[in-house]
Amino acid sequence: MRTKFIILAASLLVLIGAIWVTVSSNDQGAPITIVNTSVPPAPPLDTTLVREGETLYQQSCARCHGANLEGEANWRVTKEDGSLPSPPHDSSGHTWHHPDSLLLEIIANGGDPQFNSTMPGFADSLTEDEMIAILEFLKSSWKAEDREYQWWISAVEQGNTIP
Numbered sequence: 001m002r003t004k005f006i007i008l009a010a011s012l013l014v015l016i017g018a019i020w021v022t023v024s025s026n027d028q029g030a031p032i033t034i035v036n037t038s039v040p041p042a043p044p045l046d047t048t049l050v051r052e053g054e055t056l057y058q059q060s061c062a063r064c065h066g067a068n069l070e071g072e073a074n075w076r077v078t079k080e081d082g083s084l085p086s087p088p089h090d091s092s093g094h095t096w097h098h099p100d101s102l103l104l105e106i107i108a109n110g111g112d113p114q115f116n117s118t119m120p121g122f123a124d125s126l127t128e129d130e131m132i133a134i135l136e137f138l139k140s141s142w143k144a145e146d147r148e149y150q151w152w153i154s155a156v157e158q159g160n161t162i163p
């Protein structure tokens, strides 16, 4: 009887411990608030989409932006023809400063010809779903706080704020 009770109490403790660990490691739950504007929490990335995006990235983007998203050397320095080198897409670049809508627009239509941009548009060679998959892959390389910021600015841009 006593042993049974001890075993029961012990399993209960293990169960409570497991639930506690699950809840405290789930930091997706809280809204993201920046400059007094809150948006819903960022959902986890879709791993299937990330993998699909990585393949597409290596096929279409890596030759300029680097196989490891590192960009060109000295990417901040304007070239002689006035064009900019390809920037990195990981947290060291500024891709994560921009909302989804702008990033998808740049991927589809390319860079601004006014600045002699050499960034090609992919509207004819990639579907919107493929561009979204590539974006998901880029997001998977960002530091947690950069991913949160970019989620926030995308949500704000879409008017998806919590009153």
Ligand code: HEC
Pocket: 057, 060, 061, 062, 063, 064, 065, 083, 084, 085, 086, 087, 093, 094, 095, 096, 098, 103, 106, 107, 110, 111, 112, 115, 116, 117, 118, 119, 120, 122, 134
């Ligand atoms: C021929 C080289 C080249 C290829 C290929 C290329 N890019 Fe670019 N990309 C650039 C350059 C150069 C820039 C710098 C900004 C500019 O000139 O518009 C850029 C800028 C960007 C930006 C804006 C980044 C920012 O922080 O403002 C995004 C997003 C981007 N590229 C995504 C992609 C994706 C996704 C692919 C593949 C589907 C791709 N690029 C393929 C050269 C390239």
